[in-house]
Amino acid sequence: MNKASKRWNILRHSVLERTRREVIEPLGPLYLIxxxxxxxxxxxxxxxxxxxxxxxxSVMAAILILAIAAAGFALPFLTGAVLTLHxxxxxxxxxxxx
Numbered sequence: 001m002n003k004a005s006k007r008w009n010i011l012r013h014s015v016l017e018r019t020r021r022e023v024i025e026p027l028g029p030l031y032l033i034x035x036x037x038x039x040x041x042x043x044x045x046x047x048x049x050x051x052x053x054x055x056x057x058s059v060m061a062a063i064l065i066l067a068i069a070a071a072g073f074a075l076p077f078l079t080g081a082v083l084t085l086h087x088x089x090x091x092x093x094x095x096x097x098x
Contacts, residue, residue, distance in 0.1 A: 016096050024089050031085075034078045037071050044068035 004012075045068060 013096065016092055020089075020092050020096075024085065024092065027085050030078070030081055034082045037074055037078055041068060041071040041075060044071065 044064065048065070048068065
């Protein structure tokens, strides 16, 4: 098998770098969104489980319960997105090193 030319290696490196800048880096805040959602869900769930609930529910309590449920519903989707993003980032990094 022939060895790749210098021009081909430069082009390959620049394409991989541009892919990282245009695809991976803009999705970087997804990690913070995942972290925030996870923390909100865990704190909210523990608060609902451990703290005794008053006999009367207020509108604020209902909004909080719905927000915790929405965070719990979003966590599997965010987990998949974060894992896919991390795998793609690792793959691009590995391709750049080769």
